[in-house]
Amino acid sequence: MPRRSTDAPGRGDRQSVSAPTELRFRPTPKLAVYLALAALGLLTALAIGRPEPAVLATPVALAAVVGLALPRPEAVGVAWELERDRATENEDVVLTVRIEATAAVGTLELAVALPAGLTAPRPQRLQGVRIDRAGAYRFDVPVHCHRWGRYELDSLWIRTRSWFDLLVAEHRHHQPLVLRVYPRPASLRRLVSPRDTHTAAGSHVARAKGAGLEFADFRQFVPGDRVRDVSWKATARTGSLWVAQRHPDRAADVVILLDVFDEPELATAVRAANAVATAYLVHRDRVGLVSFGGLMRWLRPGMGARQQYVIVDMLLGTSVFDSVAWRDIDAVPPKALPPKALVIALSPLLDRRAIGAIIDLRRRGIDVVVVEVSPLPFAPATPGVNGEVAHRLWQLQRALVRDRFAELGVPVVVWDPRRALAVTIEEIAAWPTARRLVR
The missing domain is CATH 2.60.40.10 (Immunoglobulins)
Structure with a gap:
């Protein structure tokens, strides 16, 4: 009401x-019917010379006149x-x-x-x-x-x-x-640890040694060391002063590489990209986005609530732009893809241009992990023996692509959209960081 x-x-x-x-008012079919009935009654009365048809049409004509005259x-x-x-x-x-x-x-x-x-x-x-x-x-x-x-x-x-x-x-x-x-972001309990970090404080354990909480090693005390860093247990066993070294907690640069060459898997990939970006921003990391497809767009890594809104707005405008032109990762400016960044690629691994870009990043020494958005739910096998055989050959071809990435030290985990994204991220995080070093 x-x-x-x-x-x-x-x-x-x-x-x-x-x-x-x-x-601006216009006549309705009802007005045309009223006028036609009034005219028919008048003409019939004139034709037969009797007033009855005109009398019958009078209420209709009167209603039309009143309806048109009222304000x-x-x-x-x-x-x-x-x-x-x-x-x-x-x-x-x-x-x-x-x-x-x-x-x-x-x-x-x-x-x-x-x-x-x-x-x-x-x-x-x-x-x-x-x-x-x-x-x-x-x-x-x-x-x-x-x-x-x-x-x-x-x-x-x-x-x-x-x-x-x-x-x-x-x-x-x-x-x-x-x-x-x-998109409503999924809850991620664990994140992929970056191989390299920068000097800003964060939530990732750095490989370098410094002030932090994670134990790294022991070394002998030298003048200038803080007394609170002395390991009294090691000192009591050896009889000389020993200092406990630790790994500092640092922030990292994370770039999400979103494959936008294929339409069916795009909506699922965008939802995953939003969840990953939100989780890393909560941990005070700098997060960037590269939309890699027929139309390339990128966003330099940043942090904070404003960066989260900018990333989501960019994801909302993501769409497939058909193009047969060869796309190379060189089109992305260096500031949008820092050399020590962790690149998380979200791709169905269907387009050769996307596969080539990921391999190129790896050969440049960039830390890359791949979340393969499985296209199987969107491409079921064709009924019949030939369809089943073709579908199996296609899956074998995809397995060869994963093996090629594994040889380069790139973790690839298949994510079925019917399964929680957190499980897939847990599988990637379980890969030892040392296995992601350049070979």
């Missing part, structure tokens, strides 16, 4: 009602706004429609068209209400976000009818609204 708007100006109203829109609303002001322009999957966002009526409108019909991925209950999305006097009215439509993405809402239709439904006026309100729906 509509509510008279009583909001204080400026508070809770980010969008004011637009200037009144002129309502009609000339204009209404329309505006709509979203409760917020960002949401997460499976959340609800309230879409508010405001109507400013300068006179009685009568029955007003509202229709909100939503893109695929957003839904709303039919009674709220399609409404027919009575507006019997001038004033401001408000309608709330709860919009449910089913799937991540960037959505543009630009279809709000209003329709009103005159008395006896003889005339109708329709208007499409064109005021685009943008709603960004973020």
Whole structure:
């Protein structure tokens, strides 16, 4: 039901009602039927010379005349706004429609068209209400976000009818609204440890020795060492002062390489990229993103909440751009791909350009791990013996690609989207860091 708007100006109203829109009425089929019946009765009465047909047509003609003579609303002001322009999957966002009526409108019909991925209950999305006097009215439509993405809402239709439904006026309100729906990140209990770190404090144990918590080694005491670093147990056993060395906790550069050559696996890969980026940013690492495909985009590594929003906005705009041109990792600027960064590639390993880019990174000495987004759920075997044989040969070919990566020291773990991403990350993290050294 509509509510008279009583909001204080400026508070809770980010969008004011637009200037009144002129309502242009046009005849309905009902008016044509009324006029045809009136004309038929009059002509029949003249033809047969009797008044009965004209008398029968008089109520119809009178209804048409009265319906056209009664006053009609000339204009209404329309505006709509979203409760917020960002949401997460499976959340609800309230879409508010405001109507400013300068006179009685009568029955007003509202229709909100939503893109695929957003839904709303039919009674709220399609409404027919009575507006019997001038004033401001408000309608709330709860919009449910089913799937991540960037959505543009630009279809709000209003329709009103005159008395006896003889005339109708329709208007499409064109005021685009943008709603960004973020993927709901998966919970990752463990992350892949980077091979190299930088000097900033973080959550990863560095290979270098310094002030930290993780034990590294013992060495003899030298002037300048702190007393609290002395290992009294080792000193008691040997009779001389020994110092316990430790590994410091450092931050790292992490770059997510997203393969956008193939459409079916893209939505799953984007969801995984969001979860991985969020987890590393929480651990105070610098995270960057490279969208590697027909259209290449990249984002330099950064940290903090702002970087998380920038990454997610970039992921929402990710799409497949068909191109047969050969793409090389050289197109990515060095600042977007630091030499000591940990590169986490999310790829179905279907396109030779993506496979070649990962191998090229490895040969340059960059630490690379691969999460293979399994295409098997999207490409089942064709029924029949030939289809089964072809499907097995295809899987053997994919196994050869994994073996090639293993020879280069690149961990490859297959992730079935039906399985939790945290399990796959655990398998990669179980690889010893020493096995990821350049061979």
